[in-house]
Amino acid sequence: SDQHRGWFQSSLLTGCAIDGRAPYKALLTHGFVVDGKGLKMSKSKGNVIAPQKVSDTLGADILRLWTAATDYSGELSISDEILKRVVESYRRMRNTLRFLLANISDFDAEDHANSDLLPPEQWLEIDRYALAMTRQLQAQCAADYGKYEFHRVVQALQSFCSEDLGGFYLDILKDRLYTAAANSPARRSAQSALWHITSAFAKLMAPILSFTAEEVWQTLSGKNESVMLQTWQALPEPADEARLLDKWEKIRLYRAEVTRALEELRVAGQIGSSLQAEVCVQADGEKYDILASLGDDLRFVLICSKTRLVRSAEEKLECRALSYAKCGRCWHVREDVGHHPEHPEICERCVSNLYGEGEARACA
Incomplete structure (x- = not known):
């Protein structure tokens, strides 16, 4: 003073x-x-x-x-x-970036003739939601930088890593990244979103974590060009951004309810992980409509092996352990594990992803 x-x-x-x-x-x-x-x-x-x-x-x-x-x-x-707390915060962000870079290592966004980058209208809806969240983050950080409120930038980056990515989007995305066919539209949709997220995040952190941002940018771009010479990421705007943000915020609230119920089942010793469970949701009105719009993707969002959605005026949530065999590849507990005589340890979905046309995932 x-x-x-x-x-x-x-x-x-x-x-x-x-x-x-x-x-x-x-x-x-x-x-x-x-x-x-x-x-x-x-x-x-x-x-x-x-x-x-x-x-x-x-x-x-x-x-x-x-x-x-x-x-x-x-x-x-x-x-x-x-400083120990700062180190922990840094480690969480760095580990998130390592995960992002590792999962787009076979993704080429620059080859204009054979680019793996898909336009947002071909992405799965949850990937477009992740893009909308990233656009919000970038706008918020740019405004905070303009007001020299660097601590707000750090808070936003930390929250995005731990809550939006680690606690939600990437947790759901792992199954698709690891088990879908390598060049499938479903996996390329996820990678397209991750490429934009990683590019935006590297640029947003550059004024603060300049050395780490350079590491990320060199790995991401493959060019000997400093991240300091870049401008903010040109993020495409989903046509239905406002609807996506509203819809998926509600889905996250519903998912939190299921996560708590599954944790109670795990603590009781009935399941070892959420993939050993079936979730039955009884709902009506907007909640039913939103969950029904996810179709078969509902089980991936809730991270369980089986879901049942029932329209009912009485809201109710039931979780129970499944007794089927566990797929050795995707770890889902499914009744069709071992049905294929040549691949007795994996489910039909994994057989299709490895040796067939691959599973179909709706983009809307």
């Missing part, structure tokens, strides 16, 4: 007196850096944390992330414990 009474105030008065205007177009000030207890750092107290030491031991990006994540309008607290 003494900066306002000191240099900035004196330069303001001098500039106005001599030039008739402030000597700066914009002014951003911040509080002092203090230790974890809010005390001023002092060598005699032994509470000094040297930036160079943090950079040498944890990496420059950890120091940059701590700086950006801290609300500088007040005092900036730093301690070993605070």
Whole structure:
């Protein structure tokens, strides 16, 4: 706060007196850096944390992330414990990016003649929803950068990684990425969305996690071109973006109910994982219509092996363990496991994805 009474105030008065205007177009000030207890750092107290030491031991990006994540309008607290939390936050984001890059390693978006990139109208609906979420994230972060509210950018990126991606979209997507036919429209739809998400995320994090963003961009683009020379990702806009955001926010609420019920079944020792269960949902009105619109994809969204949806005025949710055999490839518990004499350990769906035309997945 003494900066306002000191240099900035004196330069303001001098500039106005001599030039008739402030000597700066914009002014951003911040509080002092203090230790974890809010005390001023002092060598005699032994509470000094040297930036160079943090950079040498944890990496420059950890120091940059701590700086950006801290609300500088007040005092900036730093301690070993605070830095540990920053490291954990960084690790979650980095692991998410590793997953994204790994699952688009066989995806070519640049080859214009034989590009794997599909237009959004050919994507599955959940992939278009992920694109809509990414557009929201980019708009929010760009606005926060414009206001120098870096801690809001960090919060948005962390929330997107842990809740929107890790806690929802990627959790559902794993089955399709790992079990669908390699070049199938269903898998390329997922990869198209992931390519846009990864490109946007790398650019959004670049002003803060500059070294990590460079790593991601070099791997993603395959070109020796800095991410700092890029602009925000040109994300296509789904034609039904508003509807998608509203519909899938409701689906996420319904899914949370099922997840809690499945966890109770797991804690009771009746199932080991959600894929060993069948979920029966009784619903009416909007809830029934929304869940019915997912068709067979409902079981993938709920991450169970079998679902039944019943129209009923009485809302009810039932989960029970299935006694069928477990597919050795997709891990779903299905009654058709072993029906194919040449592939006794996998289900008919996996047989089709490996040796046939592949499963059909609706894009709308």
